[in-house]
Amino acid sequence: MVSYFVKKNEINNLLNFIQQAFELFVIKEKGSNLYWTRFDPENSDEIIINRHRPAEPLKGFIFKSKEKILNNFNSEKTKPSAILGAKACDLQALKILDYVFLEGEFKDPFYKKTREETLLISGDCTSFKDVCFCLGIGVEPFPKENFDLNFSELNEGFIITVGSQKGDKILAKSGIPINKVTAEQMEESEQRKKEFLDKLQASICRMALPPKDSFKLGVQSNFKSELWTNFALTCVECGGCNTVCPTCHCFFLVDQNAEDKYQRLKVWDSCLLKRFAKVAGGANPRKHLSARLRNRFVKKFDFFPEILGLYACTGCGRCIETCPGDIDLREILKEACKSR
Amino acid sequence: MDNPYKTIEAEVIDITEETAAIKTFIFKPKEEFSFRTGQFVELAIPGFGEAPFTPSSNPSEKEYIGITIMNTGRVTKKLHELRLKDKVGIRGPYGKGYPLGEFKGKEVLIVGGGVGLAPLRSLLYALFNEIASFKKIILKYGAKTPKDIVYKKEIEEWSRSSEKVDVKITVDVGDETWKGRVGLVTTLLDNLEVDIKNSVAIVCGPPIMMKFATFKLINIGYAPQDIYLSMEKNMSCGIGKCGHCRMGKYYVCKDGPVFTYDKLKDLPEVWD
Numbered sequence: 001m002v003s004y005f006v007k008k009n010e011i012n013n014l015l016n017f018i019q020q021a022f023e024l025f026v027i028k029e030k031g032s033n034l035y036w037t038r039f040d041p042e043n044s045d046e047i048i049i050n051r052h053r054p055a056e057p058l059k060g061f062i063f064k065s066k067e068k069i070l071n072n073f074n075s076e077k078t079k080p081s082a083i084l085g086a087k088a089c090d091l092q093a094l095k096i097l098d099y100v101f102l103e104g105e106f107k108d109p110f111y112k113k114t115r116e117e118t119l120l121i122s123g124d125c126t127s128f129k130d131v132c133f134c135l136g137i138g139v140e141p142f143p144k145e146n147f148d149l150n151f152s153e154l155n156e157g158f159i160i161t162v163g164s165q166k167g168d169k170i171l172a173k174s175g176i177p178i179n180k181v182t183a184e185q186m187e188e189s190e191q192r193k194k195e196f197l198d199k200l201q202a203s204i205c206r207m208a209l210p211p212k213d214s215f216k217l218g219v220q221s222n223f224k225s226e227l228w229t230n231f232a233l234t235c236v237e238c239g240g241c242n243t244v245c246p247t248c249h250c251f252f253l254v255d256q257n258a259e260d261k262y263q264r265l266k267v268w269d270s271c272l273l274k275r276f277a278k279v280a281g282g283a284n285p286r287k288h289l290s291a292r293l294r295n296r297f298v299k300k301f302d303f304f305p306e307i308l309g310l311y312a313c314t315g316c317g318r319c320i321e322t323c324p325g326d327i328d329l330r331e332i333l334k335e336a337c338k339s340r
Numbered sequence: 341m342d343n344p345y346k347t348i349e350a351e352v353i354d355i356t357e358e359t360a361a362i363k364t365f366i367f368k369p370k371e372e373f374s375f376r377t378g379q380f381v382e383l384a385i386p387g388f389g390e391a392p393f394t395p396s397s398n399p400s401e402k403e404y405i406g407i408t409i410m411n412t413g414r415v416t417k418k419l420h421e422l423r424l425k426d427k428v429g430i431r432g433p434y435g436k437g438y439p440l441g442e443f444k445g446k447e448v449l450i451v452g453g454g455v456g457l458a459p460l461r462s463l464l465y466a467l468f469n470e471i472a473s474f475k476k477i478i479l480k481y482g483a484k485t486p487k488d489i490v491y492k493k494e495i496e497e498w499s500r501s502s503e504k505v506d507v508k509i510t511v512d513v514g515d516e517t518w519k520g521r522v523g524l525v526t527t528l529l530d531n532l533e534v535d536i537k538n539s540v541a542i543v544c545g546p547p548i549m550m551k552f553a554t555f556k557l558i559n560i561g562y563a564p565q566d567i568y569l570s571m572e573k574n575m576s577c578g579i580g581k582c583g584h585c586r587m588g589k590y591y592v593c594k595d596g597p598v599f600t601y602d603k604l605k606d607l608p609e610v611w612d
Contacts (some may be wrong), residue, residue: 069345105594109341222468223608250583252576253345256388262387264345269582277584279574280391280413283547285587285609306589309529 004171005185007157011311012044015084015199017174020117022082025061027054030034036061037086049085050126050153053316056070057246058083062114063097069110069253070264080117087125088131091146092139093246096312097305100249119166124193128200131317133330135201136209139314142193152189157268172281187337207330215311218337219301227322227335228290234325235289239321240272241327247312248306250276271295297332347384347429348373348580350389352422353404357488363394363420364408377397377466378437378459378570378598381575382578383407383419384429388598391415392434392575394597396458398465405430407459408490434578435472435597438463438568440470440544447476447534451553453525453545454483457490459570464498471502478534479507482525482549486511486518523547526556536561544570554601556582564602571597 006014018024024039027048034054039047061081094115101111132143134188143150150166152159160179162168171178183284210218222228242248252269255262269276272292276286286292304312313329320328350373350391354398363409373382377399380476383389391413397406411420422428432523450473452460460479467477471489479498483489489509508528509519521528524546543553573585573592580594588607590596 069343070347100581104580106344107341107345108581112341113392249581252582255384255389257508263592264384264390266345266582268586271583279572280416281410281572283612285573285612287432289414289611291609299583303586303589314611321433324568 001161001163001288002119002168003159003161003181004179005154006158006160006176006178010176010219011049012041013049013176013325014171014174015039016041017045017176018082018119018170021079023079024082024084027051029086036083036205047049047084048160050123051085052125052127052129052132053087053089053318054085055244055318055321057093057244057316058086059093059246059248060099062112063101063249064266065110065268067110068263069266071262076088080114080119082121083187084121084123085151086120086122086147087316088122088143088145089134089139089143089316091120091143091247092314093312093316094146095307095310096247097249099308100312103307117187117338119170121149121151121167122149123151126153126192126196126201128203129317130203131320132200133204133207133209133317134315135197136204136207136212136216136259137313137315138212138331139313141196141200153192154185154188158237161322208334209330210334212311214337215301215333216305218333219297222336223294225296225333225336228294230333231327231332232293234289235272235293235323236325237272237274237289237292238324239272240322240324241329242270242272243268244318244322245298246314246316271299293327297336299335309321345431345577347382347386347431350405350430352424352426352428355424358408359488360410361451362408362410362488362490363407364490365419365422366404366406367428367430368399368404373405373430374402375405375433376437377437377440377462379433380575380578380593380597381405381407381430381432381434383415384431385415385418385422386427386429389415389430390576391419394459394462394570394579395433396461398469399462400466400469402535405426406462408455408461410455411561418499418532422558432578434575434593436595438466438598440466443540444473445468445475445513445538447478447539448474449532449539449540449541450477450479451525451543452479452481452490453544453549453553455490456545456549456570457481458544460542461491461494463542468501471504474504475538476534476585477502477505479505480525480528481507482510482512482528482545484512486515486520495529523550527550529553529556529560532557532560540566540568542568542570547611549573558601564605565600566594567601569599569604570600571604573597 101108124145300312350367350369396408575593585592
């Protein structure tokens with residue numbers, strides 16, 4: 001992949017250029033968290049490109065929380081989205097979503113269109129949250145694929161790595177001065193990454209996670225274990241873990257009426273909710289909350305590795321952060337991998 | 341790219357009341373629509389919602405599609421209010437049906453319970469279409485009470501249609517009109533006159549019935565790979581995306597709904 005050095009004061013010009021053709025979303029800090037927000041050229045100095053992942057997952061920009069799939073009678077023409085500051089954990093999650101929506105006999109044309117037209121500009125992580133454990137599940141905090149452009153921060157500017165033709169074109173057409181990356185800049189970048197990795201590694205070491213290769217067998221062999229009942233004790237079935245998860249892809253179809261017309265929508269669903277697997281006759285394979293909590297882990301750590309060779313978890317830690325019952329995915333994995 | 345959620349309009353051209361809670365609707369789709377027996381479709385009331393059904397009609401019939409529906413949930417309740425000439429939306433067919441080719445030359449044992457006879461009726465018609473290819477067709481059907489028996493007239497016709505066809509019915513609880521057998525459908529599997537080594541068994545019915553029928557078939561010597569089960573899970577999108585019908589490593593909508601028992605026997609949550 002080709003990389004260029006771009007000075008910090010040129011970034012605004014790049015963003016203004018991108019904004020002409022895209023609806024640009026950037027990250028800003030609010031309270032103790034980072035959030036996606038619409039780019040405002042008048043207010044561009046607080047934009048965060050690196051740091052860590054925002055509170056909400058990237059997936060909502062591509063797999064919309066609510067999408068019209070039939071009779072889109074008031075189809076508003078909107079610009080495609082450009083995302084600045086996507087993190088490696090969220091890009092890794094796109095592999096799961098891409099598999100679900102773009103592979104197999106049927107493809108999802110809505111996902112495909114949005115996925116193709118969205119401009120993904122990512123950034124290396126330079127900080128982490130207490131709940132971040134990407135390295136513990138084999139995901140590096142520096143994007144290597146699934147981006148159009150990636151930003152690595154230096155003192156004086158950024159190393160911008162080109163990940164696609166689309167990214168290449170945008171960078172070239174923006175007209176901002178791009179420079180060859182010097183050996184010193186490369187060294188500075190490597191040094192920054194190494195220092196950050198050491199800190200992140202230390203934080204994750206303190207979590208004392210089991211080896212990542214043991215998750216599948218741990219979850220599998222504990223199917224009948226009491227651990228699911230024990231951990232489900234504080235679950236309030238809010239489905240928050242599903243909503244913030246960058247890989248959770250389940251949805252339901254629902255009709256919505258307006259006067260004499262109707263539309264069918266595809267809406268995010270949550271496997272923690274009781275009616276998720278219920279059929280009309282009343283049978284419900286997962287009547288008990290513990291079975292539904294277990295199901296989430298089976299899907300992520302057994303099903304996806306089985307069919308795709310990937311965990312459907314990227315270590316973003318959002319489910320841990322969001323759970324009102326303080327259910328910690330890491331603690332469940334620890335318990336599953338020891339009690340065999 | 342095609343929209344896989346798009347439905348074809350279909351008109352109700354006939355309604356048969358099978359029991360107090362079960363009706364068979366004949367729909368005439370506006371565009372060409374065909375299915376293989378055992379596959380399922382998503383049937384929608386526009387503006388209200390969709391639900392999955394396995395057609396009960398003869399798959400060789402290209403002009404219309406028959407679907408037998410029990411009034412048991414939100415969508416089926418609304419479907420039961422349909423009248424002649426009403427319009428529905430239909431999409432599919434989805435999944436894998438019954439592999440008829442593998443049944444050829446064999447004694448085909450069909451075990452049905454309640455409204456589970458619906459997909460099996462379609463299968464029976466498909467078998468009758470090529471009856472010379474099968475050695476025997478044996479139907480064992482159980483309903484809760486005589487009033488819950490579906491396709492009463494047709495069942496009589498089937499049993500008279502060919503020497504190859506043998507039909508036995510039982511009810512869990514009889515009434516004053518019932519002269520036939522009383523007992524669970526599994527009792528019809530006692531003293532089975534079948535060459536099990538050259539036979540396949542196809543089971544469809546409520547989960548509890550499927551479970552015990554399968555166990556019984558195993559007990560009397562059927563190999564797991566010769567038992568075909570038609571699974572009912574919450575197939576919502578029908579195309580392997582929405583996640584609702586996952587069962588172990590399978591999605592019922594795309595890997596099923598027909599599975600041989602060897603694929604399911606070690607999976608959790610199969611019978612629930």
